[in-house]
Amino acid sequence: MPAEIVPGPSGYIPTPAVFEEVELSPPGYGLYLGQIVDELTAMREAARAMLTRRNPTIFPGPKILWGWNAHAMEEAKAILELSAEIPNCRIIPMPDYRPKYPKIDPEAEINPNHPNLTILHNKIEACIFVGVHCHYANLSLRMIRAGTNCFTIALCGELGHEDAMVSIRDLTPEKIRRFKEVLIEVREELGIHHSPTPPPENPSLPQEDFQTLSVLDYGEYSYLLLPRKDEQVTDTE
Amino acid sequence: MGLEYVRISPGFEKYMPKDYVDLVQYGQFGKEVDVQQLGQFKELVEEHPMCAGCFMAYFIRVFYAALPKPEDTIVIGTAGCARLALSQAAVPFIYGNYGDTNAVASGLKRALNIRFPNKEKDVVVMAGDGGLIDIGFGMTMHSWFRRENFTTIMVDNEVYGNTGGQESGMSPKGVQLKMAPKGKQFEKINAVELAKTAGCVYVAKISPTNPKRIAKTVRRAVLAAREFGPTFIHAYTSCNIEYSIPTEKVLEDARKREKQDFGFYEWMTDEVKEFFEQLERAPQEVKA
Amino acid sequence: MPEQRVIDADELILKTERQRKFITGAQAMAEAVKRANVDIAIAYPITPQSEVMHLVGDIWAQGYLRDYYRAEEEYGAMSAIAGAVRGGARAFSATSGPGLLRGLEAIASWPGHRIPVVLGVLTRVVNAPLSIQPDNVEISYLLNCGMVVLHAENQQDVFDFTLAGFVISEKVDVYIPVAVCTEGFFVTHAKGYVNMTPEDLKLPPRDPYKAPVPPTDCEIPPARIQRDAPVQKSNFMSYLIHAVWQQEIWSSNRRAMKYINHYLGGPIEVVNEDAEVFIVASGCAAAQGREAVRYANMEGLNVGLVKVKSIRPFPEKQIRQVLSNAKAIIVPEHNIVGWLAKEVKACIPNSDAVIGGPRVYGGMTLPVELIMEKVYDAFGIKKSKKVVV
Numbered sequence: 001m002p003a004e005i006v007p008g009p010s011g012y013i014p015t016p017a018v019f020e021e022v023e024l025s026p027p028g029y030g031l032y033l034g035q036i037v038d039e040l041t042a043m044r045e046a047a048r049a050m051l052t053r054r055n056p057t058i059f060p061g062p063k064i065l066w067g068w069n070a071h072a073m074e075e076a077k078a079i080l081e082l083s084a085e086i087p088n089c090r091i092i093p094m095p096d097y098r099p100k101y102p103k104i105d106p107e108a109e110i111n112p113n114h115p116n117l118t119i120l121h122n123k124i125e126a127c128i129f130v131g132v133h134c135h136y137a138n139l140s141l142r143m144i145r146a147g148t149n150c151f152t153i154a155l156c157g158e159l160g161h162e163d164a165m166v167s168i169r170d171l172t173p174e175k176i177r178r179f180k181e182v183l184i185e186v187r188e189e190l191g192i193h194h195s196p197t198p199p200p201e202n203p204s205l206p207q208e209d210f211q212t213l214s215v216l217d218y219g220e221y222s223y224l225l226l227p228r229k230d231e232q233v234t235d236t237e
Numbered sequence: 238m239g240l241e242y243v244r245i246s247p248g249f250e251k252y253m254p255k256d257y258v259d260l261v262q263y264g265q266f267g268k269e270v271d272v273q274q275l276g277q278f279k280e281l282v283e284e285h286p287m288c289a290g291c292f293m294a295y296f297i298r299v300f301y302a303a304l305p306k307p308e309d310t311i312v313i314g315t316a317g318c319a320r321l322a323l324s325q326a327a328v329p330f331i332y333g334n335y336g337d338t339n340a341v342a343s344g345l346k347r348a349l350n351i352r353f354p355n356k357e358k359d360v361v362v363m364a365g366d367g368g369l370i371d372i373g374f375g376m377t378m379h380s381w382f383r384r385e386n387f388t389t390i391m392v393d394n395e396v397y398g399n400t401g402g403q404e405s406g407m408s409p410k411g412v413q414l415k416m417a418p419k420g421k422q423f424e425k426i427n428a429v430e431l432a433k434t435a436g437c438v439y440v441a442k443i444s445p446t447n448p449k450r451i452a453k454t455v456r457r458a459v460l461a462a463r464e465f466g467p468t469f470i471h472a473y474t475s476c477n478i479e480y481s482i483p484t485e486k487v488l489e490d491a492r493k494r495e496k497q498d499f500g501f502y503e504w505m506t507d508e509v510k511e512f513f514e515q516l517e518r519a520p521q522e523v524k525a
Numbered sequence: 526m527p528e529q530r531v532i533d534a535d536e537l538i539l540k541t542e543r544q545r546k547f548i549t550g551a552q553a554m555a556e557a558v559k560r561a562n563v564d565i566a567i568a569y570p571i572t573p574q575s576e577v578m579h580l581v582g583d584i585w586a587q588g589y590l591r592d593y594y595r596a597e598e599e600y601g602a603m604s605a606i607a608g609a610v611r612g613g614a615r616a617f618s619a620t621s622g623p624g625l626l627r628g629l630e631a632i633a634s635w636p637g638h639r640i641p642v643v644l645g646v647l648t649r650v651v652n653a654p655l656s657i658q659p660d661n662v663e664i665s666y667l668l669n670c671g672m673v674v675l676h677a678e679n680q681q682d683v684f685d686f687t688l689a690g691f692v693i694s695e696k697v698d699v700y701i702p703v704a705v706c707t708e709g710f711f712v713t714h715a716k717g718y719v720n721m722t723p724e725d726l727k728l729p730p731r732d733p734y735k736a737p738v739p740p741t742d743c744e745i746p747p748a749r750i751q752r753d754a755p756v757q758k759s760n761f762m763s764y765l766i767h768a769v770w771q772q773e774i775w776s777s778n779r780r781a782m783k784y785i786n787h788y789l790g791g792p793i794e795v796v797n798e799d800a801e802v803f804i805v806a807s808g809c810a811a812a813q814g815r816e817a818v819r820y821a822n823m824e825g826l827n828v829g830l831v832k833v834k835s836i837r838p839f840p841e842k843q844i845r846q847v848l849s850n851a852k853a854i855i856v857p858e859h860n861i862v863g864w865l866a867k868e869v870k871a872c873i874p875n876s877d878a879v880i881g882g883p884r885v886y887g888g889m890t891l892p893v894e895l896i897m898e899k900v901y902d903a904f905g906i907k908k909s910k911k912v913v914v
């Protein structure tokens with residue numbers, strides 16, 4: 001009997017859902033709390049979590065953030081449509097997977113090497129992972145379940161995710177839009193009034209303005225960039 | 238593909254961190270930058286955990302600015318200092334096992350040739366003296382013997398910097414380091430001559446005192462590897478920590494070594510020479 | 526070389542009509558590679574593996590593979606395999622004993638690096654003193670690195686496991702390497718009947734974008750790909766990152782079980798389910814165990830066989846269930862350490878029932894009579910004559 005995969009915190013070190021007999025759902029089905037359910041049920045539970053829990057957030061990954069093909073761009077568009085239907089929804093991207101030095105800005109991004117930082121900083125209690133490669137999504141989902149009380153939803157283009165509270169597999173732009181319809185339906189059932197509003201923009205800190213930046217801004221270090229005349233050592237060939 | 242994968246999905250520009258928006262708008266992808274504009278465009282590598290005053294970090298910075306086609310370049314590294322910055326760059330980076338760079342690069346380059354026979358995909362190994370000439374020696378040499386089409390850049394700090402300052406085969410004779418408490422007992426290995434003997438078509442030795450020249454050397458090494466065979470750059474990138482070089486003196490030290498034993502040296506086969514003569518004579522016609 | 530047509534993996538492996546050939550284990554492995562649409566094979570000589578990579582070289586020369594070369598040594602070969610697979614190619618290599626150990630640093634890193642590949646492991650003595658004879662102690666070195674480890678009994682298994690190995694390793698929810706192990710010489714250099722899929726059909730090419738990690742080919746985001754950067758405890762990484770990464774590898778290993786069920790008919794084969802005494806064996810020892818079951822049944826002794834095909838993932842539940850009523854469990858092996866006996870003991874409640882042995886090693890054969898001695902012991906039958914050479 002597969003374990004029930006519920007929001008954490010589950011403890012110091014998480015036990016992977018796979019070790020607790022949770023299996024990926026067959027085509028046409030999803031997972032809800034580790035159990036195989038029909039896709040509509042999974043979508044409804046995901047919608048309920050995004051509508052009723054605090055600070056619902058969508059974490060789009062590289063597969064849709066970057067417009068590397070038409071399919072990616074269409075999914076990106078569908079995700080933006082979905083986000084507008086969720087009251088107070090935010091979008092916090094996961095643009096890549098490297099451990100980012102010196103640290104991430106938890107309001108501006110999420111990183112698979114410490115996703116819990118972003119979740120805890122923003123007090124996110126429901127989230128959707130979409131467009132993240134499965135390996136990194138699994139790392140994140142497990143860390144989030146270990147250390148936070150966030151309800152995780154995985155919209156996956158492949159086979160889904162055992163460690164998410166809701167897993168939808170074989171994602172397409174159409175399926176995202178179907179999920180959006182289900183979400184609107186659940187929202188109305190819950191009596192929440194909302195007109196489509198796009199999430200707020202990324203609050204990343206202001207950085208260099210490359211339009212006005214000059215080498216002189218580098219002060220004494222500029223010699224490393226621009227050798228002065230006569231400083232060049234003559235070739236020794 | 239190249240540029241498509243560094244383009245933000247329409248609508249998502251305002252949700253991306255500014256860092257990435259700048260990278261696309263003011264970065265190097267799809268254009269050739271002049272290394273002397275360094276600091277005035279969004280660079281491929283910015284914040285990294287290398288030591289203050291590290292000359293290897295400077296060399297890496299210029300290296301990325303010099304890449305002829307960063308959107309179609311893969312960098313391979315191994316244990317050591319360089320990977321600290323390489324792993325933060327906006328160019329795909331592979332970090333394998335100890336000293337395996339030139340074997341991984343061989344497999345990777347062959348796979349890319351199989352899958353994209355009509356596309357330029359540059360593979361560049363950037364590893365230290367320990368990685369390439371000690372633990373990875375056999376794989377380095379054999380990749381050259383096999384005439385694999387990629388560039389190998391040795392960032393030579395003459396020490397195992399990242400593991401705490403042990404002697405390497407490239408440390409100068411007599412230097413006292415960890416694991417050489419009585420001083421190193423044998424000469425610095427002559428990597429440049431090994432590279433020539435092993436079949437590299439372009440070999441350079443450089444002390445990074447002049448960004449223009451670093452850029453030209455990197456560019457030549459990458460372009461020659463595309464067309465002709467293995468290429469090698471031996472760069473002196475001092476370890477200011479283990480060799481106790483004051484931060485403000487690293488450039489001075491590089492110049493001193495340049496006069497002493499790291500004078501710029503460039504060697505290439507006749508066909509590579511001819512290729513560059515054509516390429517550099519008509520830069521507008523032959524686009525990298 | 527016949528023109529090869531791509532066909533769906535399930536069709537090829539499970540449905541096509543097979544042709545029976547009398548070939549060596551080395552030939553069976555090369556024949557599977559021929560049908561697996563492999564892009565690149567990287568070879569390095571070591572006896573008894575060399576035969577496999579000679580044959581793979583031949584089929585490359587005939588045009589079945591896109592690239593092939595003889596590497597500098599095994600560490601270089603296995604590292605280059607990792608490079609090629611990251612670049613999106615389907616790759617193959619094979620090795621034996623000391624070669625496996627030389628390449629092990631690279632091989633053991635494949636699962637964590639998410640390198641889907643098939644590695645032939647044609648076992649031999651691990652030096653020293655030097656010997657090239659069969660002994661499968663090297664498999665024990667593979668058990669804890671995360672990869673899928675299959676152990677072939679005969680030439681037919683070698684063909685089936687190798688061909689299915691490529692498909693299993695590239696499944697999105699698996700995506701770790703598959704080692705196809707078998708005993709050197711006993712299987713690699715001996716002939717047996719093999720039912721093979723048609724020579725003019727091959728697997729679909731690898732799709733490196735259908736994957737849990739991006740390939741490193743500058744065609745897929747993110748540009749800052751660093752798909753496996755060093756993750757050390759630091760202010761910019763969670764203390765959990767390496768732990769959950771390892772969990773992901775072992776989760777993937779477990780997920781491989783459903784594909785082992787699908788393509789290989791399950792991780793174990795059971796002969797005589799209602800037996801009182803079971804022989805649990807893998808590889809060549811399973812062939813001898815099969816003979817022992819025949820001998821025992823001729824003598825009216827109720828003996829069964831559990832052949833273990835998959836050592837990783839280890840079929841704990843299935844074995845526990847089959848052995849639930851066993852009075853004694855005999856585990857014959859081709860190594861001194863008894864790695865299979867340990868595995869079996871660890872997964873059943875009554876480990877006292879396991880008779881660890883008979884074990885032969887250093888190149889010795891495993892006579893059926895040796896297993897029968899243990900069978901007689903298990904039934905309390907006294908025999909005065911011992912097996913001697």
